[in-house]
Amino acid sequence: MNRKTPPLGGLRIIESSLLGPGFLTTFLSDLGADVIKVEPPQGDYIRQMTWPIVNGVSLLHLHTHRGKRSIVLDLRQPEGVELYFDLARNADAVVEAMRPGALERRGLGYEQLKEVNPKIVFATISGYGMTGPYKDMPSHGIAYDTWAGLIPPTYDDEGFCRIPEMPNIGINIAPLIGAFALLAGIIRARETGEGCRLELAQSDAAAYMDWYRIETWKAYERPEDEVTGNPSDDYERRAPGLAGMWEGVRYQMYESSDGHVLFMASEQAFWRNFCEALDRMDLFDRWPGSKYADHARGNLELQRELRDIFRTKSSAEWLEFGDRVNTPIAPVNNAKNVVDDPQFQDRLPLFSVDQVGCEQLPLPVKFFDEELPTPTHAPTVGQQTEEVLSELLGLSGDRLAALRDQGILG
Structure with missing residues (x-):
């Protein structure tokens, strides 16, 4: 069954954005919300930013603004501002995805919009947020991850400092959190008739997603008789997060005959299953480990054994083995080849070039009995x-022509 009304059908959002923060509303347009991107006559220069450029248009724009509608309003002219007010009268939310205060400087801030629509939810998403000593600093997406401590400096063979390869966190997770918060505000506004204003920073979101490491370091500031390591490590404190995985053996990457796999037998039961299936109970008898969270940390003798064992099968054979004998073994893909993974192809079939201009990932949510x-x-x-x-404000063809002659519509 394919329902005619999508999950967010009937939700309308007015978006004023530059570059990546407009991704906030993409999650909502993917679910059927009507997102109207209001642009200045020159347009959002996102269409020329980054790479690749697909038929003259950036992938960043093709993905960030898919499913949206674009209109031009010159907000330097009073009539352009009035048309923005008219659009906001019947909208659920306005999203300011640029430097905070940009709309207020045009007379379109939250207080002004609330006068024409008391239920409006006004969301601002920016780099460093609306407060703090960095609030007015110019910045780009990687800055939020370096600020949050996510990207360690890397040096090349000539000693030059480089940005290492890694996914951007802040510019992707902040819009997702923002979409969640925006919907919360809209739900309350529909129930109470009262809108609200909210703001979030991409830098804050980058730090929030690394809560485990940040909070671990804070915990380690307390005395060792209060905060210890795991019992499987004899209570010795490990470095936070994945840094503490460096010496892991039963939880580690291993080279297969044609690539790599991730071995994750940190529970004793999984470790036993692995050894029994390989007819290597000598490994289990010698190093049974603790019941939970045991990575056989620093056991180089065992690591050499496992290194040789994993080289005897292909990655696909190890995945089948792990599934069959109930021990966790995962593929190690990269951003180029993950699309060939059968699990990826089943769960995330790409939108086609004909549909959205280039192959793109869908929203990773599935609703039962509908597409x-x-x-x-x-x-x-x-x-x-x-x-x-014409659809939302009922403007006639003559009125639209007059507005265009005045340059208000670009």
Whole structure:
């Protein structure tokens, strides 16, 4: 069954954005919300940023603004501001995805919008947020991850400091958290008739997603008789997060005959299953380990044994083995080959070039007994201006022509 109304059908959001923070509303447009991106006559220069460029348009734009409608309003002109007010009157939310205060400087801040729509939810997403000593600093996406301590400096063979390869965290997770908070505000506004204002920073979100390491370091500031390591490590404190995995043996990456796999037999039961299936109970008898969270840390003799064992099978054979004997073994993919993984192909079938301009990942959510709508192609600047203004505001063709002659619609 394919329901005609998507999960967020009937939700309308007005978006004013530059570059990546507009990703906040993409999660909602993927679920069927009507997201109207209001752009200045020159448009959002996201279309020329980063790489790759697909038929003259950046992948960043094609993904971030898929499923949305674009209109042009010159907010330097009073009539452009009035049209923005008219759009906000019947919207659920306005998203300011740029430096805080940009809309307020045009007379379109939360207090002004609330006068025409008391239920409006106004969300601002920015780099460092609206408070603190960094609030006015110019920045780009990687800055939030370096600020949060996520990216260690790397040096090349000539001694030059480099940015290492890793996924961006802050610029992706902040929009997701923002979408969650925006929906919370909208639900309450629909129940109470009262809107709200919220803001979030991409830097804050980057730090929040590394809560485990940050909170571990804070915990280690307390006396060792209060905060210890795990019993399987004789209570010795390990470095926080994955840094503490370096010396792991029963929880470690190993080279297979054609790639790598991740071995995760940290529970004693999984370790026994592994040894029994290989007819290597001598390994278990010699190093049975603790019942839980035992990585056989620093056991180089065992690590050499496992290194030789894992080289005897292909990665696919080890995955089948782990599934069959109930011991956790995972593939080790990279961003290029993960799309060939059968689990990826089953769970995340890519949108096609014909659908959205280039192959793109879908929203990783599945609703039972229905399919989410396929997003429309990311719009050109002002592509739906006449459509939106006539549909939502009832403007006639003559009125639209007059506005265009005045330069208000670009």
